[in-house]
Structure formats: C-alpha cells, structure tokens
Amino acid sequence: MSAASPQAVVRRLIEEVINGQDYGLLPELLHEEYVFRTPGEELSGAAALRALFSSYREAFPDLAVGIDDMFGSHDRVATTFTLTGTHTGPFMGLPATGQAVAVDGIVLSRVLEGRIVDEWELIDVAGLVEQLGVGG
Numbered sequence: 798m799s800a801a802s803p804q805a806v807v808r809r810l811i812e813e814v815i816n817g818q819d820y821g822l823l824p825e826l827l828h829e830e831y832v833f834r835t836p837g838e839e840l841s842g843a844a845a846l847r848a849l850f851s852s853y854r855e856a857f858p859d860l861a862v863g864i865d866d867m868f869g870s871h872d873r874v875a876t877t878f879t880l881t882g883t884h885t886g887p888f889m890g891l892p893a894t895g896q897a898v899a900v901d902g903i904v905l906s907r908v909l910e911g912r913i914v915d916e917w918e919l920i921d922v923a924g925l926v927e928q929l930g931v932g933g
Contacts, residue, residue, distance in 0.1 A: 809826055823846060831846070835917075857882030859883050862879070865901075872907055875904075879901055880920070884897075894929050896928055902921060
C-alpha cells in the first residue's frame with residue numbers, strides 16, 4: 798500500500814481536523830518538526846496548532862474552511878480556501894459582533910514522510926476586520 802499523496806494529507810487536515818474538529822488526528826497528519834507560519838506569528842507542533850484551531854472555533858463556532866483550489870508538485874501543496882463563520886465569541890481582542898464572515902486565504906504546505914512538516918498561511922485579515930465592522 799502506498800503512502801497518501803501530499804494533497805490527500807492536506808485535504809484530511811482541512812476536512813477532518815479543521816471542519817470535522819477531529820483534533821486527535823493531528824499527530825498522524827503533522828510531522829514532529831511541524832511549523833506553522835503567518836505574517837507575525839510562528840507556531841510549532843500539534844499542540845500549538847490545536848490551540849489555534851480551538852481559538853478560531855471559540856470565536857466562530859460554525860467555522861468551515863472550503864477548499865477553492867488545491868494543486869501541488871512533489872512534496873509541496875498550494876491550497877486556496879474560503880473560511881466562513883459567524884463571529885459569536887471573542888476574537889483578536891474583539892468582542893462578538895454576530896457578523897457572518899467569508900474570508901479568502903492561501904496556505905502553502907510541505908509534506909515529508911506522509912505528514913505535513915511546515916506551512917505558510919496568508920489570510921485576508923483586512924477583509925475579516927472590515928466584515929466584522931471594526932475597520933478604521
């Protein structure tokens with residue numbers, strides 16, 4: 798039996814862990830040297846990623862990540878996505894607004910030995926803040 802393709806591994810992270818909230822799969826899907834980066838933030842390991850997902854889920858209990866496009870070459874996977882949810886809990890220091898949001902983003906993932914070893918994510922934070930009605 799062959800190992801899952803890098804795209805299949807990333808798809809499982811999105812569909813089963815983020816959308817399905819099956820955080821117990823993180824050790825299976827993430828390499829022990831996993832690093833997640835966004836502008837201004839770097840997280841290491843499954844526990845840190847689980848905490849990030851949990852904080853988003855507390856702020857947006859109906860959070861869903863839709864895969865818009867996914868493609869890759871060798872060990873690299875690029876995924877464009879739309880994150881949707883309703884802001885009903887504190888987020889980034891903001892109290893709940895009750896606003897529904899749809900935010901675009903992209904994540905570049907590298908898979909090693911059948912597990913994700915690092916990711917770079919860019920998300921439209923300015924669009925998110927605007928949709929929450931708190932932009933300047």
